[in-house]
Amino acid sequence: MRIVALAAVAFITFKWLLIPIRTDGPSMQPTYESNSLKIVNRLSYAFGKPSRGDVVAIRLAGPSLVIVKRVVGVPGERVAFAGGALHINGVPLDEPYVHNRRPWDRAEVTLGPREYFVVGDNRGMLQSNHKFGVVDEERILGKVVF
Amino acid sequence: MSRRVIAGLTVIAVAVIAVRAWRSWWPDDKRQIQNRLYAFADDFNESTTDGLGTVARAARLATYFTEDVVVELGQGSPPIHGRETLIGMASRLQLRTAAFTLELLDVNVDLRPPAEAEVRLTAAFRRLGGAGSEGSIEAQEMSLRMIKGNGEWRISHVATVEPFR
Numbered sequence: 001m002r003i004v005a006l007a008a009v010a011f012i013t014f015k016w017l018l019i020p021i022r023t024d025g026p027s028m029q030p031t032y033e034s035n036s037l038k039i040v041n042r043l044s045y046a047f048g049k050p051s052r053g054d055v056v057a058i059r060l061a062g063p064s065l066v067i068v069k070r071v072v073g074v075p076g077e078r079v080a081f082a083g084g085a086l087h088i089n090g091v092p093l094d095e096p097y098v099h100n101r102r103p104w105d106r107a108e109v110t111l112g113p114r115e116y117f118v119v120g121d122n123r124g125m126l127q128s129n130h131k132f133g134v135v136d137e138e139r140i141l142g143k144v145v146f
Numbered sequence: 147m148s149r150r151v152i153a154g155l156t157v158i159a160v161a162v163i164a165v166r167a168w169r170s171w172w173p174d175d176k177r178q179i180q181n182r183l184y185a186f187a188d189d190f191n192e193s194t195t196d197g198l199g200t201v202a203r204a205a206r207l208a209t210y211f212t213e214d215v216v217v218e219l220g221q222g223s224p225p226i227h228g229r230e231t232l233i234g235m236a237s238r239l240q241l242r243t244a245a246f247t248l249e250l251l252d253v254n255v256d257l258r259p260p261a262e263a264e265v266r267l268t269a270a271f272r273r274l275g276g277a278g279s280e281g282s283i284e285a286q287e288m289s290l291r292m293i294k295g296n297g298e299w300r301i302s303h304v305a306t307v308e309p310f311r
Binding site: 001004024025058059060061062063064065067118131132133134135139 | 151155251252253254266267268270282283285286287288307309310311
């Protein structure tokens with residue numbers, strides 16, 4: 001009976017609460033290397049909102065495959081890239097987690113009340129090879145915790 | 147473990163098996179659509195390069211689409227119109243697509259009675275890594291419209307969905 005209960009708790013925990021993911025691709029380097037195991041906490045934003053600096057999992061059609069990015073802009077802010085520097089409300093943001101930069105440029109965008117700007121830490125990639133931008137809050141599954 | 151608990155667990159197990167068997171033998175429309183899409187992925191992944199095999203595969207893939215299917219891949223590429231054009235393109239790209247396997251994940255079906263359905267899914271293309279190499283995944287969210295005709299669900303419209311704007 002204990003084993004059954006333990007199995008049930010483990011199933012619920014790792015199916016709906018703490019989702020294990022394996023990273024694939026270079027977009028979050030050097031923070032996360034490709035092919036590393038991480039955990040997404042789906043309860044992270046049950047009582048709060050994502051904040052700048054959070055690394056989050058973003059769902060596609062469902063939770064089976066997620067995109068991992070860092071939140072750099074929160075609702076109401078203006079976000080732009082100019083010469084590789086990220087600007088929030090016109091002011092360059094200090095990003096210690098970024099080690100390499102290419103001169104990315106992206107026109108300023110104003111975030112709506114439920115919108116976040118997300119991007120990977122690897123700015124040494126070609127901008128055209130890096131998926132990033134404005135994402136709706138309902139797509140954010142949770143915070144990548146470790 | 148008491149007899150009562152064992153009896154309870156047995157009843158639950160039997161009920162689960164019965165429901166699964168029921169759904170498997172008499173699938174509802176949602177299940178039919180999901181099965182149809184999984185079958186499409188299986189046929190898509192069937193690797194063949196000999197002439198007759200390629201033709202047979204193309205003919206089989208064609209059965210999953212309506213004659214006037216429209217495929218919009220976005221990113222500035224023009225839409226593909228018609229089943230013949232689509233299957234012709236797929237056949238020409240066979241050598242390239244053989245390097246990937248297609249997996250359909252999170253297939254969400256929204257039925258629009260009497261004979262239409264909107265489907266959201268994630269298409270995962272896994273690169274087949276050679277010995278010692280690392281495999282990789284390209285994922286794309288897609289929106290499909292499916293139509294039921296002659297008892298068979300077919301894809302009439304495909305569009306990519308971008309998570310970011």
